[in-house]
Amino acid sequence: MGLLTREIEKVPCTVEISHKFESLHAHVRFNDGSVIYPGDEVKVQGPEIMAPFGEIVIEDREAVIVRASKLERLWTRLTGDLEVMELCEFSFSEEVTL
Numbered sequence: 001m002g003l004l005t006r007e008i009e010k011v012p013c014t015v016e017i018s019h020k021f022e023s024l025h026a027h028v029r030f031n032d033g034s035v036i037y038p039g040d041e042v043k044v045q046g047p048e049i050m051a052p053f054g055e056i057v058i059e060d061r062e063a064v065i066v067r068a069s070k071l072e073r074l075w076t077r078l079t080g081d082l083e084v085m086e087l088c089e090f091s092f093s094e095e096v097t098l
Contacts, residue, residue, distance in 0.1 A: 007067040009034065015044055016058045019051035028063065039068025039076035 012031040018024060028044060036042060044063045051057040068076065 003071050004069050006069050006072075009065045009067065011063050011065060013044060013061055013063040014058060015049060015061050016056065017049050017051040018056045019053050020056065021054070030063065031060075034065060036065070037068065037073060038080060039072040041066040041068075 011034045014029045014031060016025075016027045016029075018026075028042070042063055042065050044061050046059075046061050049057055049059060
């Protein structure tokens with residue numbers, strides 16, 4: 001992998017969608033043990049999965065992983081902490097703002 005080049009991988013995956021009162025989640029597990037690194041992009045192939053309320057739907061799919069270039073990975077690591085801190089800039093107050 002070069003400084004500016006990206007690699008594309010197609011990997012088998014299992015998608016789990018839960019639409020239950022006690023757990024609302026969506027998880028993707030790569031069946032070949034692939035690991036995602038900072039800056040990588042993942043797109044699961046196929047139509048949208050809808051789980052009816054109270055059920056869990058599990059489907060086998062294919063995922064496309066676009067690996068970040070070395071430069072993108074470095075940039076993501078350098079700026080990632082700052083982006084997380086932006087998410088933390090909030091407060092709770094009993095005052096009503098208009």
